[in-house]
Amino acid sequence: MLFNSFEFVIFFFVVTSLYFLVSHPYRWILLLLSSCYFYMAFVPVYILILGFTIIIDYYAGMLIEKSTGKRRKIWLIVSLAANIGVLAIFKYYNFLNDNLTALLSGIGKSNPIPYLKILLPIGLSFHTFQAMSYTIEVYRGNQKAERHFGIYSLYVMFYPQLVAGPIERPQNLLFQFYKEHKFEYNRVIAGLQLMLWGLFKKLVIADRLSIYVDSIYNNAEHHNGPTFIVATVFFAFQIYCDFSGYSDIAIGSAKVMGFDLMTNFRRPYFATSISEFWKRWHISLSTWFKDYLYISLGGNRVTVPRMYFNLFFVFLISGLWHGANWTFIIWGALNGIYLIFALISQKYRDRFNEFLGIARNRQFHKILQILVTFALVCFSWIFFRAANFHDSSLIIHRIFTTGGSVFIGNMFLFIYCILAILLLLGIELRQELKGQILYFNSDQLVLRNISYMFLILLILLIGVFDGGQFIYFQF
C-alpha cells in the first residue's frame, strides 16, 4: 500500500480511529494486524520472510541475553547470518551470479549455478537492518531482550516505517509500544502537518520531476551534456523529495498515534560539506552504519590510513545496501572518496581560502561551500540514477564533452519542474532559518491554516496523481 494512494487515506483513518478507540492493552494487536495488512497489500507471500527473521531474532535476543562468553557471540552470529542470508538470497544472489557468469565467460567457461526467479520483497533492506539493530543492541547490553513476541513483531513490522524506514533502534521504539498514548491535540496536528508536507514533496515535486528525469535517463543515447546536467539536478531534488516525503509521512502518521520516530532528513542540500550532507541525509541509515559497522571496525580510534579504509569500506557497503548493481557500489565508493579527500585536503583548502580571502566573507564562503557540496552530490547521483554502468559513463562523457541546448520537451512540464524546485528551496530556506515549514508553528490560527490551504491547493492543482511508487521501496 502506497502512502500516496487513496487506499492509504482510508487505511490511515480507520487504523488511527480504532487505535484511540481500543483500550491500551489491545492496541498492539490492532497495530500488528494492520501492519500485516499493510505489508501484505504488496506481495502477501513475502510476509513469511518477515515471519522467519522475526522468529529467529526474537529467540536469538533472549538467548543472547541469557548466555555469556562465546555462546553470546554465537547467538548474535546466528541472528546476523539469518538476516544477512535473507538479504543475500533475495537481493544479491542473482547479482553475484551475474558477475560470476561474466567472470567465467571471460575464461571461456559457463556458469552452472542457476538463476532464481524471485522478486525482491519490498523494503527488505530496511526491516532486516532494523531487526539486526535489535540483536546487536541486546548483545551490547544496551537493550533488554523483548519477551513479548507480539511487541517484538511490531517493532519490526510497525507499518509507518516498515517498508522504507526510518530504520529505528530498539531503545527508541520498543518502550513506546508499552506506553499508553492519549489523544493529544497538538501532537496529532504536528503529525498531520508532517504528513501534509511529505505528501506535497512527493506529489508536487518528486513525481513531477520524475517525468522529466525518466524521459532523459531512460533515453541516455539521445541527449547532450547540458540536458544531463539539468536532468541530474532535477533528479537530486526528485530523490530527496521522494524519500524525505515518504519519511515525513511515516514519521507524521506514527506521531498522530503518539509514537516518536527518528528524524531522517534535515534539509541536506543546505549542507556545507559532504560530511555534513551525510549528517542530514538518510540519518537513520548513516547512523546505523556508524553505530554498527564503522565503530565495530575501530572507527576513529585507529591509525589514520586504517580510518580512511574504514570510511571507504562503510560507504562501499552503504552503496551495496541500496541495490545489487555496480552503479550503487560506485555511488557508495565515490561518497567514501569524497569524505577521505575532504579530510586529507582540509588543511590545504583552509589555507587556500585564506589566501584568496574567501573565508573572510562568511556568507559568500558558506554559499560557495553549499554549491560545491551540491555539485559533488549531484555528480554521485548520476551513478545512482543511471540504469547501468554503461549509461553512467555515457552520461558523464556527454556532460564533459558535448554542448548544445537543453532538451525541454514539454514546456509546461519543464516550467512546473523549475517552479517546484524554487518553491521547495524557498520553503526549506525559511525552515532552515526560522525552524518551521511555512507558518506551521505560528501562534496565529489563520496563518497556520493559510499554510495548509496553500499546500493543499498546490497538491490539487499541480500534484501528480498518477505517479509511481516511492524510489526507496526497491531497496
Next chain:
Amino acid sequence: MEKMDIIKFIKRTLLFFLAVFLLDFTAGHAMRYFYFKQNSGSLYRTTFALDSTKAEVLVIGSSRASRHYNPEVMQEKMGMSVYNAGQKGNHIFYHYGILKAVLTRYKPKVVVLDLLYDEFKPEQDSYDRISTLLPYYDSHPELMELIQLRGPYETIKLRSRLYPYNSLILPVINGNLGLDKKREPEIKGFLPLDAVMADSVKKNSARVEYPLDSMKLKTYEKIISTCKEAGISLFIVFSPAYLDDIISNYSVTIGREMAVKNNVPFFDFAESAPFMNDYKLYSDNVHLNSKGAAIFSRQVADSILNHLKNPR
C-alpha cells in the same frame, strides 16, 4: 483533557474541511471558467472536437494524426469538410471518447482512425492520459465509462472541483493568452511541423510480441461497432513512420487483422512510397513534417475516395 482535545480536534477538522471544500469549489470553478474560455491550444482543440465540429470527415488519433492529416488538402480532394481531432499523447480510449461525444451531437460521414504503433501494448500511461477527458465529465456523461478506466476511485475523486483541472493551470493560461496561435499555428486541428529530420538513420522498431491489453482491444472493437451501428464509413489508417521493420509491428498486425475481420478498410502506409526512404518528409522518426503531411493527406484522401466509390 483527552476528551476536550478530541472535541477540539473534531470541531477544527470540520471547519478545516469546510474551508478546503470552499477553496476547492472556488478554485475549481475559476479553473473551469478559464478552461472553457480558451480559444487556442491543445485543450481547446479537445473542446472544439467534442462540442463544436460538424465536419463530415473526422480524423481521430494521437499526435501522429494531428501532425499527418491536413484537412485543407483532404477537403480539396474529397469535397467534404474535414476536422483533425488528433491529440498528442493520447491513446485509443481518448479516440473512442471523442467519437462517443461527437455522436451525441451529429453523425460524421467518414471517421478516420489513425492507429498508433504499439497501440495495444499494456501501458499505464494510456490509462493516465484519459485525464484529458476529465474536464468534460459533467457536460458529457457518455465519457464516464472511459474516465472510470483510470482507477476505482475516480468517481470519488471527481467530487473535487479542482481535480479535473489537475496539472492544467499552465496550459489553461497559455490557451487564454493565445500563445499557441503563434507558436503552433493550427489548420482545422492539423498541427504542421516545419522541421526536417537531421539524418537518415532509422530507429529500431523491435519486432516483438507482447501480451495485448484486452481493454484497449475491446475499445478498438467498440470504435468499429459504434461506427457500423451509426452507419459511418470507418477507415483505419497506419500512417508513415521512419522506423525499421515497422510493417511487422505487433499492434499494427493485430489492428489490421481485426479490421479485415470486421470488413473495415485498413490502409497501411508503413512501406508506401515515398515515405519509406525519404527522411526529408519527416520531422522526427514518427512524425511527418508539413511537406510529408501534404503528400500523405492527398494519398489518404485518394484511398478513401476510391473506396467510397468502389467499396470492396
